[in-house]
Amino acid sequence: MYHKISVQDMRTGMYVVNTGVSWLQHPYLYDAEGELTPQQLTDIRKSEYTEAYIDLLRCRPGSLPPELEAMIPTTVEEYPAGFLPPPPKVSIEQELPRARKVFQTSLNMAKNMMDGIRKGQFDMPSAEPLVENILESLDQNADALFSLCKLRQKDDYTYTHCVNVSVMSALFARGIGLPQGEIQSTGLGGLLHDVGKSLIPLNILNAPRRLNDQEMGIMKRHPLLGYDYLKKNAAIPDEVLQIAIEHHEQFCGGGYPKGLSGKNISVIGRIAAIVDVFDALSSKRVYKDLMPFSKALSILYSMRGKEFFPGMVERFIRLLGVYPLGSAVELEDGCKAVVSEANMAAPMRPRVLLVRDKAGKDMGRTPCDLSKDGQPGIVRSINPWELGADPAAVLGIP
Secondary structure, X not given: OEEEEEHHHOOOOOEEEOXXXXXXXXXXEEOOOEEOOHHHHHHHHHOOOOEEEEEHXXXXXXXXXXXXXXXXXXXXXXXXXXXXXXXXXXXXXXXXXXXXXXXXHHXXXXXXXXXXXXXXXXXXXXXXXXXXXXXXXXXXXXXXXXXXXXXXXXXXXXXXXXXXXXXXXXXXXXXXXXXXXXXXXXXXXXXXXXXXXXXXXXXXXXXXXXXXXXXXXXXXXXXXXXXXXXXXXXXXOHHHHHHXXXXXXXXXXXXXXXXXXXXXXXXXXXXXXXXXXXXXXXXXXXXXXXXXXXXXXXXXXXXXXXXXXXXXXHHHHHHHOOOOOOOEEEEOOOOEEEEEEOOOOOOOOOEEEEEEOOOOOEEEEEEEEOOOOOOOOEEXXXXXXXXXXXXXXXXXXX
16 A cells, blocks of 8 residues: 655655656655665665655554554555565466467457347356456466457457456456455456447447547446446346446546545456556557557556556556566667566566667567666667567567
């Protein structure tokens, strides 16, 4: 449960966290993770640091002033202290064949589901086993499914969006330490979050342009339509219903359909809201081109504490990495590369595959760990056309 604090207000025993997003903040953010000692506090105040993030749940008892102490949940912890996901059990190459089958089966199910709802048909039992398969694949190597979600960009957005939100919502729920049952419900909720769109006229749903105000008003009915539709099925968990109706609500109260705010939005509703926006920003649409992952994350970060619950966006960025798998980037030496593995310990220095040198010469797929001494840093994210190659193909993802 993160809270930004000025250096002058810091006390011994407070637990500083490294959010992994200093790239979006001024250079005076102190981010050496750990519990503050008296000597550290003295050194920090003598330096030019002005702010830091602390985890309220990990601060030593008695170190927080009353106003911050009051922010800590007294019942169930909404944000467990640990949030880094477990390491993969197998390589991405080993998991890709199964992940590809899981993704395609889920995509087919999403198509059948959305088309079936328009006809008044819905098969709940067929959805639950798919979510179980998604969770099993994420447990083996989360990058395999993530790469298929965000690097394929070949199928109808309406259907792929359902699968993408399911996968990334489950990944997010797992990453912040929610119980297994809630992770499964979050994944199922992600798969079903947009069922209300099946009840929206197709000329609006599939419009090859941005919607006008009247059409957007109709489109904004879809969370309530989906909630009402799913609620008729007694087998639908309450958490799934929450995601269906809350995934467009905002922390500041400016969302829809109910204008909920703050803690009135469930934890899994907050998860789905962030994932929903990230997938929309980073996906190719008929009216917009692809957006680099880091730019999409930058936009999410700018929405923290306003549209999104404080601390949640930071955790999502830490989970995916500042430069998520498949990001096309330019290095300080002019080389262009594709991120092949995020680095949780040093988010700005992931592992990459070098594609082109400064002169544009093909470098094949040369591995490079940017966290090693002497390696160049990343200057910026680039679009795939600047790379001159398909990131999916560079990573060996068909």
